[in-house]
Amino acid sequence: MPSRKRVFIALITITILALGVLLVGGWLLYFNPTNIVNRVVLAVIGSLVLLALAVASIGVIVLVVSLWSHRSFPLLQNMMSTAANILFPVAVVVGKILRIDKEVIESSFIAVNNQLVDTRDIKVRSDQVMILAPHCLQDTKCQYKITIDIENCRRCGGCPVHDLHELKDKYGIRFVVATGGTLARRFVKEYRPRAIVAIACERDLSSGVQDVNPLPVIGVLNIRPEGPCFNTKVNLDQVETAVKHFIEKQSPAFRGAEHITEF
Numbered sequence: 001m002p003s004r005k006r007v008f009i010a011l012i013t014i015t016i017l018a019l020g021v022l023l024v025g026g027w028l029l030y031f032n033p034t035n036i037v038n039r040v041v042l043a044v045i046g047s048l049v050l051l052a053l054a055v056a057s058i059g060v061i062v063l064v065v066s067l068w069s070h071r072s073f074p075l076l077q078n079m080m081s082t083a084a085n086i087l088f089p090v091a092v093v094v095g096k097i098l099r100i101d102k103e104v105i106e107s108s109f110i111a112v113n114n115q116l117v118d119t120r121d122i123k124v125r126s127d128q129v130m131i132l133a134p135h136c137l138q139d140t141k142c143q144y145k146i147t148i149d150i151e152n153c154r155r156c157g158g159c160p161v162h163d164l165h166e167l168k169d170k171y172g173i174r175f176v177v178a179t180g181g182t183l184a185r186r187f188v189k190e191y192r193p194r195a196i197v198a199i200a201c202e203r204d205l206s207s208g209v210q211d212v213n214p215l216p217v218i219g220v221l222n223i224r225p226e227g228p229c230f231n232t233k234v235n236l237d238q239v240e241t242a243v244k245h246f247i248e249k250q251s252p253a254f255r256g257a258e259h260i261t262e263f
């Protein structure tokens with residue numbers, strides 16, 4: 001069996017085995033509660049579940065305190081990010097049961113992520129900041145295909161790609177355009193940015209943030225006047241604010257740090 005498939009098969013086997021152990025443990029205790037071995041088995045299972053719950057609960061509590069007070073807790077940063085990322089799919093499932101639109105939950109997750117990044121006050125060199133934009137920002141009538149090379153853009157002002165080029169030059173940052181998640185991940189791997197300003201829809205932003213965690217990402221939602229994935233726009237002020245948030249004060253193009261507002 002090819003190795004790529006083995007990983008998946010191994011993971012689902014472990015999951016099934018773990019569920020089986022849980023099921024058998026509970027069943028044994030249910031029918032024979034006085035047996036000491038069964039009690040130990042259930043105690044171990046219960047402790048593990050409790051530990052997971054405790055870690056998740058602490059992560060969420062610190063997350064809420066951090067969001068509420070606009071303060072960062074460096075030692076608990078990983079716990080907060082992990083709790084947010086792991087609980088995000090659970091939130092989507094619960095939201096579905098409660099009939100909350102998935103896009104609303106994704107947008108909320110991005111807002112939470114942005115504020116968490118904001119409170120960390122990360123500063124890097126301008127050349128370590130990368131704007132990651134979707135190709136749907138390009139005017140569909142444009143004949144210069146920037147997906148091959150963004151320098152093909154003639155900067156005619158016909159779409160937001162022009163403005164993002166201007167930002168790139170102004171701050172000396174990197175600017176890339178991706179046609180999908182695979183290419184976006186490749187850019188991150190290749191250029192190794194230390195901070196990302198990502199422009200995309202709710203779905204792509206929320207999955208992208210989780211993909212590159214713990215790399216700090218400020219997400220800026222695109223604007224879709226003609227519907228999804230077609231001649232999209234972006235609020236340039238929000239992108240610029242996010243870029244400036246990451247750049248060190250000594251960077252030549254720095255014009256003063258700003259805290260991001262909720263995008």
Ligand code: SF4
Binds near residue numbers: 143144156159
């Ligand atoms: S700015 Fe002009 S040349 Fe550049 S991608 Fe947009 S429409 Fe094409």
